[in-house]
Amino acid sequence: MPPMPQLSLSGVVPFNWYLILSVILFALGVAGFLFRRNIITVFMSIELMLNAVNLTFIAFSYKMGQNDGHIFSFFVMVVAAAEAAVGLAIILTVFKNRQTLEIDEVSSLNN
Amino acid sequence: MDVILFLLFAGVAVICAINLVLQTHPISSALSLVGVMGALALIYLQLGGEFIAMAQLIVYAGAVMVLFVFVIMLLNEGKERKMQRKLWVRWGGPPLLFVFVAIMATVVEHFLPPSEGVTFGAFTKGTAEAIGTKLFTVYLLPFEVTSVLILIAIVGAIVLARKEID
Numbered sequence: 001m002p003p004m005p006q007l008s009l010s011g012v013v014p015f016n017w018y019l020i021l022s023v024i025l026f027a028l029g030v031a032g033f034l035f036r037r038n039i040i041t042v043f044m045s046i047e048l049m050l051n052a053v054n055l056t057f058i059a060f061s062y063k064m065g066q067n068d069g070h071i072f073s074f075f076v077m078v079v080a081a082a083e084a085a086v087g088l089a090i091i092l093t094v095f096k097n098r099q100t101l102e103i104d105e106v107s108s109l110n111n
Numbered sequence: 112m113d114v115i116l117f118l119l120f121a122g123v124a125v126i127c128a129i130n131l132v133l134q135t136h137p138i139s140s141a142l143s144l145v146g147v148m149g150a151l152a153l154i155y156l157q158l159g160g161e162f163i164a165m166a167q168l169i170v171y172a173g174a175v176m177v178l179f180v181f182v183i184m185l186l187n188e189g190k191e192r193k194m195q196r197k198l199w200v201r202w203g204g205p206p207l208l209f210v211f212v213a214i215m216a217t218v219v220e221h222f223l224p225p226s227e228g229v230t231f232g233a234f235t236k237g238t239a240e241a242i243g244t245k246l247f248t249v250y251l252l253p254f255e256v257t258s259v260l261i262l263i264a265i266v267g268a269i270v271l272a273r274k275e276i277d
Contacts, residue, residue, distance in 0.1 A: 012228030013117045016219050018158070021121045023215040025128050025147070027208045032132040032140075035204065038191045040137045040183055044144050047175065048128060051151055054167075062158045063226055067236040070163045071250050074242070077170050078257050082264035084175045088182045089271035101188045 018059035025052035039091050039101045043084075050080050113231055117157060124150035135191045137183045141176060148172040159234030162242045 029052060032045030054073040061069025094106055127146035134140045148171045155164040235241075246254055 011114060012230045013113050013157075014228050015226045016223065017117065017121070018154070018229070019219045019223075020216050021124065021154075023212055023219070024125055027212045028125070028128040028132055030211075031204065031208050035132065036191070038137055038188070040179065040186075041131075041140050041191070044131065044137075044140055044179060047171075048131065048144060048147060051148060051171070054163075055151060055154065058155050058158050058160050058163060059229075061160070061237075062229060062234045065234070065236070067241055067245060070160055070237055070242055071246055073163055074166060074246070075253060075257065077166060078261065081170055081175055082261055084178050085264050085268040086271065088178055089268040091182060092185070092272050095186050095188075101186065102192065 015059065015063060019056060022052045022055040022059070025049075025055070037102050037104060039094070039103055039106075042103065043087055043091070047080060047084070050076055113157065113229070117154065117229075120150045120153045120157070124154070136189070137191075138180070141179050141183060144179075145172050145176050148176070157231055158229060158237075159232070160237040162237055162239045 026049050029045045029049035033042055036042050054076055057069040057073040061067060124147050127143040131140045131143040152164040152167040
């Protein structure tokens with residue numbers, strides 16, 4: 001059991017706090033993804049998870065002293081933007097055809 | 112000072128994320144997500160990522176969230192209806208998430224090699240110049256492939272959101 005780090009409000013931020021913040025945000029994203037019933041909210045939870053992973057990339061980039069993590073998170077942003085465009089187009093189409101955004105009512109593939 | 116700022120931004124991010132999950136109207140969730148992204152941009156800035164913090168604000172909190180808000184406004188579905196869920200789902204989910212967070216925090220605290228803390232200004236490779244140099248030399252091919260991906264996404268979005276869908 002390593003000794004607990006000293007909690008001083010004036011010192012440096014422990015590196016692990018960034019990772020734990022990322023874990024908490026990712027868990028909340030998973031919670032929103034599983035518990036919400038609105039397609040748009042589910043989609044926003046996915047964006048929250050992507051953001052949590054980006055934070056991990058940036059934090060480890062700081063630790064390693066390299067900026068490759070920044071580039072990876074930049075690519076994640078690009079992919080997320082493309083995903084948002086296509087995903088929201090799909091949501092529009094689903095709403096046009098079914099007049100609902102509840103994911104439980106969009107169940108053509110169920111049986 | 113660094114610790115106070117980190118705790119402030121992290122607190123804002125977590126509270127906004129909890130609000131995102133708990134709100135039933137999508138527009139409240141969208142505004143909470145903007146809060147999370149803004150707080151995260153400030154945390155990136157603390158870690159030395161100047162370019163990525165600005166990209167986060169412009170691309171995520173700006174462009175992507177505007178798309179979301181447009182779609183919410185267009186569809187205007189209103190509040191989510193109350194769903195009857197099974198009892199074990201309702202009371203089993205949050206503890207499981209807590210267990211997940213606890214396990215990951217234990218892994219982070221005990222199995223990662225110790226490292227010194229984060230001080231503002233210690234990391235200088237996050238400027239637009241450094242990122243751009245690396246992006247256009249080492250990561251040139253992925254960057255070009257990204258443009259093809261965006262082209263495909265644009266065409267896909269147009270095809271999907273056309274007026275006449277049978």
